[in-house]
Amino acid sequence: MGRSVETFSKKEREKKKFKKQQDKKEKAEERKENSVKGKSLEDMMAYIDDNGNISSTPPDPSKKRKIITEDIQISVPKQGNLPPEDLIRQGVVSFFNESKGYGFIKDLQSQESIFVHINALEEAVQENDKVTFETEQGQKGLNAIKVKRIK
Numbered sequence: 675m676g677r678s679v680e681t682f683s684k685k686e687r688e689k690k691k692f693k694k695q696q697d698k699k700e701k702a703e704e705r706k707e708n709s710v711k712g713k714s715l716e717d718m719m720a721y722i723d724d725n726g727n728i729s730s731t732p733p734d735p736s737k738k739r740k741i742i743t744e745d746i747q748i749s750v751p752k753q754g755n756l757p758p759e760d761l762i763r764q765g766v767v768s769f770f771n772e773s774k775g776y777g778f779i780k781d782l783q784s785q786e787s788i789f790v791h792i793n794a795l796e797e798a799v800q801e802n803d804k805v806t807f808e809t810e811q812g813q814k815g816l817n818a819i820k821v822k823r824i825k
Contacts, residue, residue: 807821
């Protein structure tokens with residue numbers, strides 16, 4: 675019977691395999707040495723400072739604030755009724771198409787474009803007219819209502 679022939683590539687594969695096993699054993703031993711098991715609870719605790727950053731030192735008890743749970747609101751606060759003077763805005767008609775019956779007013783204060791329908795006009799307007807108007811929430815955003823031209 676013939677002996678098995680050990681070729682160069684066979685030896686190289688075995689060397690690589692042996693090297694891989696050695697590396698794996700070394701990594702396992704290193705993990706065991708650097709294991710974080712058995713840390714105390716105090717070592718694992720993290721605290722939040724006054725600025726909202728995580729720190730390892732506990733906060734100063736003298737700076738503790740008393741919070742009344744009844745004062746915490748978990749909803750959107752209700753808006754108070756605004757005086758009627760604050761509801762009336764001023765703007766310039768930036769676009770208006772009489773045949774289609776709609777246009778846009780550019781608010782002078784916030785520079786936003788607000789939709790206006792021909793039914794919301796109290797008098798006829800044209801482009802570049804200065805107007806006063808009130809707003810209401812529509813399906814797609816703010817709508818101008820009670821639109822009057824400034825003379």
